[in-house]
Amino acid sequence: MMLNAQITTTLMKDGSRHFLSLPESCSSNTLRTHLESIPGIRVRDMTQGGFQWWMSFQCLGWRFSINNPFGEFWFFVEDASCPEEILRCLTRRLSASLRS
Template sequence: MANLPLLNETMTDGSRLFLQLPQTCPPSSLLRKIVCFGGMPTDFVSDWVTGETWIDFCYKGWKFSIHNPYGKYWFFAENSECPEAILQSMIQVV
């Protein structure tokens, strides 16, 4: 899946929605993949009623969040100036 076109949607909080992928694994498995990839989790919030989860983590000095509404993983970079190469590397996580 390397070099997928990245989204460039700026959210109201200034973060950038840069990737949407189908949810192919449970959030707990994605969290393990993030750790194996070199990310440092900072928060994991799961709603057992709706099934939605937020995963916050740092990677190479940048902060990211992943949310899973509608059966997709939405990837956000807290700083919209995060380098494209680092954003592309997130594709390897899932």
């Protein structure tokens, strides 16, 4: 697993920001368990269809989503103006959680 995951700035047409990609290292249910173990995160919804799924969660009042295309977890923040410090903290926590 990546030790130093890099935050990216890919703005989507809907105004969201793709800020992180990590290897798909576990099932969606295991990822949900990892997310729910991080203080301050609340999983809101999960939709599955075929081989891909979407999961949405909330952290510090900001809304996020995850998709699993191409063997990766892609993380999005709904509002691209989310502070970088929140994204850095979330990236550190997600990377550490998915490594363990």
